[in-house]
Amino acid sequence: xxxxxxxxxxxxxxxxxxxxxxxxxxxxxxxxxxxxxxxxxxxxxxxxxxxxxxxxxxxxxxxxxxxxxxxxxxxxxxxxxxxxxxxxxxxxxxxxxxxxxxxxxxxxxxxxxxxxxxxxxxxxxxxxxxxxxxxxxxxxxxxxxxxxxxxxxxxxxxxxxxxxxxxxxxxxxxxxxxx
Amino acid sequence: xxxxxxxxxxxxxxxxxxxxxxxxxxxxxxxxxxxxxxxxxxxxxxxxxxxxxxxxxxxxxxxxxxxxxxxxxxxxxxxxxxxxxxxxxxxxxxxxxxxxxxxxxxxxxxxxxxxxxxxxxxxxxxxxxxxxxxxxxxxxxxxxxxxxxxxxxxxxxxxxxxxxxxxxxxxxxxxxxxxxxxxxxxxxxxxxxxxxxxxxxxxxxxxxxxxxxxxxxxxxxxxxxxxxxxxxxxxxxxxxxxxxxxxxxxxxxxxxxxxxxxxxxxxxxxxxxxxxxxxxxxxxxxxxxxxxxxxxxxxxxxxxxxxxxxxxxxxxxxxxxxxxxxxxxxxxxxxxxxxxxxxxxxxxxxxxxxxxxxxxxxxxxxxxxxxxxxxxxxxxxxxxxxxxxxxxxxxxxxxxxxxxxxxxxxxxxxxxxxx
Numbered sequence: 001x002x003x004x005x006x007x008x009x010x011x012x013x014x015x016x017x018x019x020x021x022x023x024x025x026x027x028x029x030x031x032x033x034x035x036x037x038x039x040x041x042x043x044x045x046x047x048x049x050x051x052x053x054x055x056x057x058x059x060x061x062x063x064x065x066x067x068x069x070x071x072x073x074x075x076x077x078x079x080x081x082x083x084x085x086x087x088x089x090x091x092x093x094x095x096x097x098x099x100x101x102x103x104x105x106x107x108x109x110x111x112x113x114x115x116x117x118x119x120x121x122x123x124x125x126x127x128x129x130x131x132x133x134x135x136x137x138x139x140x141x142x143x144x145x146x147x148x149x150x151x152x153x154x155x156x157x158x159x160x161x162x163x164x165x166x167x168x169x170x171x172x173x174x175x176x177x178x179x
Numbered sequence: 180x181x182x183x184x185x186x187x188x189x190x191x192x193x194x195x196x197x198x199x200x201x202x203x204x205x206x207x208x209x210x211x212x213x214x215x216x217x218x219x220x221x222x223x224x225x226x227x228x229x230x231x232x233x234x235x236x237x238x239x240x241x242x243x244x245x246x247x248x249x250x251x252x253x254x255x256x257x258x259x260x261x262x263x264x265x266x267x268x269x270x271x272x273x274x275x276x277x278x279x280x281x282x283x284x285x286x287x288x289x290x291x292x293x294x295x296x297x298x299x300x301x302x303x304x305x306x307x308x309x310x311x312x313x314x315x316x317x318x319x320x321x322x323x324x325x326x327x328x329x330x331x332x333x334x335x336x337x338x339x340x341x342x343x344x345x346x347x348x349x350x351x352x353x354x355x356x357x358x359x360x361x362x363x364x365x366x367x368x369x370x371x372x373x374x375x376x377x378x379x380x381x382x383x384x385x386x387x388x389x390x391x392x393x394x395x396x397x398x399x400x401x402x403x404x405x406x407x408x409x410x411x412x413x414x415x416x417x418x419x420x421x422x423x424x425x426x427x428x429x430x431x432x433x434x435x436x437x438x439x440x441x442x443x444x445x446x447x448x449x450x451x452x453x454x455x456x457x458x459x460x461x462x463x464x465x466x467x468x469x470x471x472x473x474x475x476x477x478x479x480x481x482x483x484x485x486x487x488x489x490x491x492x493x494x495x496x497x498x499x500x501x502x503x504x505x506x507x508x509x510x511x512x513x514x515x516x517x518x519x520x521x522x523x524x525x526x527x528x529x530x531x532x533x534x535x536x537x538x539x540x541x542x543x544x545x546x547x548x549x550x551x552x553x554x555x556x557x558x559x560x561x562x563x564x565x566x567x568x569x570x571x572x573x574x575x576x577x578x579x580x581x582x583x584x585x586x587x588x589x590x591x592x593x594x595x596x597x598x
Contacts, residue, residue, distance in 0.1 A: 052496075052497050052498060056497070087457075087459065088459065089459075095452065095453055095456045095457075098449065098453065099453065
């Protein structure tokens with residue numbers, strides 16, 4: 001297909017309409033498509049077959065890493081490199097390490113969530129082909145936009161357009177890829 | 180059956196499929212064990228075994244009722260719709276704080292001399308007891324406990340009766356009044372549960388100080404209540420009593436809160452330990468030193484893993500929270516761990532060398548008796564009212580019909596939902 005294309009977008013007026021359209025697009029066998037709505041549409045994740053996000057694993061990894069590294073740092077500083085008696089406590093004890101490690105666990109988890117979210121969303125980026133369409137902005141107001149990407153194996157300029165029109169899409173528009 | 184005359188209020192009687200005898204059986208068998216325990220512990224001169232077992236079971240069901248009352252209040256204050264389904268049976272559990280738990284409390288007071296060492300001490304020679312006068316006197320104990328119960332009785336019965344009144348009238352004023360009582364009630368509840376846990380449970384070792392004790396008790400109240408709500412919701416959902424108002428996301432939310440309180444209770448328990456550990460003052464450390472001896476040490480480890488690590492990691496994945504086969508066993512673990520945690524607080528005062536496992540039948544018997552009795556009261560109330568609020572303003576939303584998107588639904592969908 002044409003490399004200069006991003007996909008075809010269509011507008012819908014209500015959550016129920018876009019949900020029905022999404023079902024039709026799924027049933028037609030499309031795989032690389034997305035829906036944009038002003039608010040979450042119940043049941044859309046199931047129709048789109050969206051699984052659980054992988055961001056949690058990045059959070060877990062960074063959180064656990066931060067926790068362990070602070071425990072290690074405290075052990076290294078207090079019990080190994082320069083043993084120092086403070087308040088008659090043991091050189092190394094779990095309760096002693098817990099508070100700073102826990103705080104760094106939260107920090108690591110938060111950074112992991114942010115970085116993971118950005119990475120999986122392929123952000124930050126300067127522009128997106130869909131932003132060239134003024135009507136796409138309505139997806140954050142009162143319209144529901146469904147986009148079928150050109151990278152989909154079943155993508156066909158005429159047939160995909162026909163499908164979107166048949167399932168009730170308004171203002172069906174071809175989106176160019178400027179990159 | 181309910182005698183309400185408007186459209187879908189009748190609660191079908193729960194199909195307990197052969198388990199209906201259980202509460203009465205538990206009550207009878209547990210009652211016999213309790214009486215036997217009373218006699219045997221009296222004969223051996225260890226009446227505190229009976230007193231502490233009774234206190235343990237009482238604190239368990241008291242914390243459950245407190246947690247349920249908290250959930251009802253938070254439902255009103257947050258204006259949530261999803262929690263409408265479990266609300267009615269939470270109201271019934273919370274209103275156990277009336278005469279049923281008052282009855283169950285009386286033996287705690289009667290055996291006070293066996294449970295609470297401070298009752299046998301002369302304030303004239305003990306500064307720690309004298310400093311806590313006039314509460315730490317026999318009349319002070321009864322009067323303070325009476326005030327706790329009077330307020331809790333009022334709060335729980337108001338929230339329950341207004342909710343039931345709305346089933347009949349549908350009056351919006353009921354919702355406003357419930358919001359009002361939840362508003363001042365949640366402040367009162369936080370104080371009441373703090374004071375009561377200090378007076379009834381922490382005072383088993385009157386010498387101990389811990390500012391976070393009330394928060395720690397609160398987090399466990401919410402924890403056990405959420406586990407109970409999950410299990411009861413599953414049963415009522417399966418039975419069809421709540422299938423119209425419970426959806427997947429309700430179970431998701433309850434399990435999410437259960438997960439949150441798993442973390443929070445570990446946080447509060449650790450905070451108490453950490454402050455005592457760090458300050459290293461003998462008047463506080465003695466509390467934990469006792470619990471490092473005998474099988475209390477083992478119990479401490481059981482709690483670290485069973486009360487925190489196991490439920491924490493099991494509840495962590497997103498999708499697991501709606502899997503009944505996994506979460507219901509976790510809820511049973513939660514109940515078990517909560518009981519052990521309370522025992523960890525109550526028993527070591529009298530058994531610093533470790534718990535004598537040959538007495539284990541006694542707390543089990545008291546648990547059976549109290550659980551059976553309270554379950555009977557609960558079932559009686561559950562059967563005499565609708566299973567969920569019938570005319571609450573948030574009912575439509577709780578049923579999954581967002582009023583804002585109703586126009587989007589195909590006309591026949593709406594028509595089908597009308598009785």
